[in-house]
């Protein structure tokens with residue numbers, strides 16, 4: 001799975017399937033459920049760390065083949081856009097820019113798919129994707145397709161708050177904007193990102209969630225003296241302490257051992273037990 005995750009580590013999955021349509025996806029989930037096969041969904045792999053032992057099940061990879069975007073009407077001066085879950089945020093932001101649709105600028109520079117962004121309630125610069133979601137089309141564990149109104153989704157910090165199911169498509173409510181302004185905002189936020197994040201090294205973004213109160217995770221890790229701390233090729237980024245970066249050939253075991261050290265040292269220093277934002281997948285031995 002190293003090739004399917006931005007942190008570039010992790011062992012194999014038993015199988016990986018890329019559905020190309022909603023019907024194919026629903027039939028697959030139904031078949032896997034009926035045959036009691038373990039499965040999971042993967043989008044851009046930008047918020048996961050797969051154990052070296054791998055994942056003993058089927059990975060349903062929603063990528064470019066599951067990435068159609070279309071306008072879906074408008075209401076009260078806003079424009080609805082429906083996008084399949086595998087579309088990358090980068091492509092969607094660009095598509096919106098071309099059509100002068102505003103609202104998604106904050107997501108410029110967040111890697112991964114729109115499906116992953118909704119499940120993680122991805123956010124930046126004080127905004128979150130959940131605030132734009134009008135409707136989500138899901139495939140439940142039995143393979144049934146259903147629609148969920150955005151207003152009924154209990155979005156919270158880095159979670160959409162619902163039980164695991166496949167996000168197949170998302171309808172966002174955007175506003176008519178001006179190309180120049182949208183483009184300028186995207187460029188400015190990308191510039192700020194480049195200035196503060198180690199974008200030249202493989203990572204899974206912010207490794208830990210910020211605690212509900214008090215200093216941010218990065219500040220706690222920095223104050224624990226851990227910037228630059230290294231186990232094998234896994235390192236706490238000297239540029240941003242909440243990024244654990246892969247300096248070349250880090251194994252998932254190295255990355256997880258570093259995660260443990262960070263949590264223990266921050267706990268000893270501040271009494272705060274950091275929770276990973278990154279989803280850890282597969283069976284970790286030891």
Ligand SMILES: Cc1cc2nc3c(=O)[nH]c(=O)nc-3n(C[C@H](O)[C@H](O)[C@H](O)COP(=O)(O)OP(=O)(O)OC[C@H]3O[C@@H](n4cnc5c(N)ncnc54)[C@H](O)[C@@H]3O)c2cc1C
Nearest residue numbers: 041043044045046047112113115116117122123167204205
């Ligand atoms: C350099 C860098 C910068 C980042 N900056 C930010 C940031 O500013 N803000 C932020 O919030 N995040 C950030 N991230 C983290 C990450 O990009 C987001 O969480 C992103 O939304 C994850 O999307 P993904 O498709 O890659 O999800 P994946 O990593 O593929 O999956 C993440 C989780 O979502 C589930 N999932 C994925 N797709 C679906 C689906 N269609 N249906 C059901 N479940 C699904 C997976 O099973 C997994 O549990 C950053 C990551 C990197 C590497």
